[in-house]
Amino acid sequence: MKAYLFPGQGSQFAGMAKDLYHYSEESRQLFEQANEILGFRLTDIMFEGSEEDLKQTKVTQPAIFLHSVVLALLTPDFAPDMVAGHSLGEFSALVANRTLSFADGLRLVQVRANAMQKACELAPSTMAAILGTTDEVVEEACASIEEVVVAANFNSPGQVVISGTFKGVELACDKLKAAGAKRAVLLSVGGAFHSPLMEPARAQLAEAIEKTTFQTPICPIFQNVDAKPHLDTQQIKANLIAQLTAPVRWTQTITQMQQAGATDFIEVGPGNVLQGLVKKIYRQGNTSSLVLA
Incomplete structure (x- = not known):
């Protein structure tokens, strides 16, 4: 099919x-x-x-x-x-x-x-690709941050895009890298889509x-x-x-x-x-x- x-x-x-x-x-x-x-x-x-x-x-x-x-x-x-x-x-x-x-x-x-x-x-914001960790780890990290930041795209196993305020995405990237993610890459986008x-x-x-x-x-x-x-x-x-x-x-x-x-x-x-x-x-x-x- x-x-x-x-x-x-x-x-x-x-x-x-x-x-x-x-x-x-x-x-x-x-x-x-x-x-x-x-x-x-x-x-x-x-x-x-x-x-x-x-x-x-x-x-x-x-x-x-x-x-x-x-x-x-x-x-x-x-x-x-x-x-x-x-x-x-x-x-x-x-x-x-x-x-x-x-x-x-x-x-x-x-x-x-x-x-x-x-x-x-209205709300300057951004997204980042998180590589080399699980969906669950990404979701838990985002949930633990007081700023707005969420898992936005579950693209493939080991590739999740997060979305939120600049500060929220920065904090989540730092936390996820410390938790073992291979990479956290800021994306060239206009804002926090799917958030x-x-x-x-x-x-x-x-x-x-x-x-x-x-x-x-x-x-x-x-x-x-x-x-x-x-x-x-x-x-x-x-x-x-x-x-x-x-x-x-x-x-x-x-x-x-x-x-x-x-x-x-x-x-x-x-x-x-x-x-x-x-x-x-x-x-x-x-x-x-x-x-x-």
Whole structure:
């Protein structure tokens, strides 16, 4: 069974999707429709902008979504057995399994990106990758610190990302290194994603999601908040709203997909970050990237 995976923030690169834009008239129409919906020429930044330009949350998220979704929509006979997306990628996955239309998915991503950027400005904060220790050790260390800091992404065995205030993340990194973690690496991000500091963004996104039509999906989506497959649109909405302040349970998601019968994990979008994570989680599975010939 084929499981299609959609990447999140961090997969962007200068010049992304330029070849995809020129692939066909249909692809150009989708990119131009996106520019019109967003109210600015995202494609100019994607194709000609610098790495720094692409790091802005309000640019990064729609850029990755657009790259991923156009690739999926243009693939002949695209028929996933199951889908999942890492953080932002969950919106791309919901377009791929027909829960959301292309236009509605992009509008929600724009709301999400702008709301998250505002939340970051309200509460300056950061994230760090903790390598070489267990999920439990990371969670215990974060819980013992009075500052806001939480486990935000369970990416693979031995790789957990923490999220919180600058002070909270610093204290947690020191504590975890003292407890035996191999490395604690600060990430170049705009703020504390998937932490309580994203509450203002969660509230704004919730309002937009509740106003959006969600169709019955053609296959299950394994969602970040509980790593379980979902087909019920009301539950999908609730999980999508909760996702902003809850951790991304990626290790558990890939494990659950494998137990549900997934044998081929196919990454759809820029980069190959998710392929690497899948190989660490599920070594028997085939991994690849979706490429248009």
